[in-house]
Amino acid sequence: MKIYTIGFTKKSAEEFFLKLRRTGANRLVDVRLNNVSQLAGFSKRDDLRFFLKEICGMDYVHLPELAPTQDILDEYKKNKGDWAVYEQKFLHLMSRREVERSVPQGIIDNSCLLCSEDKPINCHRRLVAEYLRSKWGGGDIIHIV
Template sequence: MEKIDIATIGFTKTTASRFFERVKHAGIKKVIDVRLHNTSQLAGFAKADDLAYFLKEICGADYVHQPLLAPTDDILKAYKRDKGDWTIYETSFMRLMAQRKIEERLKAEMFRGGCLLCSEDKPHHCHRRLVCEYLNGKWDGALRVQHL
């Protein structure tokens, strides 16, 4: 299978100008929002409708919300609100992706020129990285991932 370039990015701990410059510089054609909730007032410039507008105007990129790639409220709350263990979060989310059979419901081609978006500033403890790792495991390493 041909390698597909995909990026990931978080929007916290950065300015709007720095965020959009990274997206633009990377040549992203589509931002795939993998947050469960994409309309929070706390998201600032990354609220769904505003983000779609800014991406189109500033970067010429499309915006897609893909909650299939988001953890459930229960998984999120156990980790974030209750300050849970990352290993438990990771195991729970990987199990969820397997139950959802995301590798069958999505095609690798849909990620071409794409960038997975969530809130975490770094990918280390973020589900966007886990999505890429899970899919690469199922798709024989088809995704070439760059964390912006």
Template sequence: MDRFRVSTIGFTKTSAKSFFDRIKRSGAKKVLDVRLHNTSQLAGFAKADDLRFFLREICGADYLHEPLLAPTDQMLKAFKRDKGDWPTYTNRFLDLMSDRQIETRFSPEMFQDSCLLCSEATPHHCHRRLVCEYLNEKWHGSLEVKHL
């Protein structure tokens, strides 16, 4: 069975230097932005247009926005703004990925040398980890995941 290397990273609670150094060291050739909204002023160096430029110049990596791998606005608000609990959010997001059938809309090969990006500093309570776990279950462990 082939294995495909994928990393994940969040941009909060880190400096731009640390963020881009980690991506560069990972060997990622493309960053898959799995945020629903990628243009917020609060994102600083991780706003879509700036990020595309920085990734190309600093890391030699491409940038792709993949909102199909993001939760809905309603899910985000229920979890973040309304202080929802993690198990409920997890179950709702797993159901959403299943409904969207993301495992048929992507292939393991598409994730080779990629890095999934969202805002959370760590993967513990972050949907980027759930995306990797869901796809690994569907694709029989074909993704070799490293959280940066």
């Protein structure tokens, strides 16, 4: 199994789509809670779906079950919460949701997980990739920065 991850912040549309195309991934899996009101126009759901197909030949799927709840997100972002607390709460949420059972492995394999954060270190897309890899028995995670 191979899982790519990418964030769109601090990337031009050209840089973003060229990096994605170079991966050879089959689809982009949007793991954001809200996929329609981002500041970068190319990252809004309908525009993103179009650009992915036309530029990269990739499919698009939105899996909000791989996103944090609004409460968890607000506590970390708006209230400047602690990353370790966020990580623990998010991983507990993934476990409660049993995403390793509800999300088909075939949708994630050779796909790229999308979120807004520029780097994966403090982003839930990294946590999703690591969680699924551990539950599904291995695989490679490649973070595109």
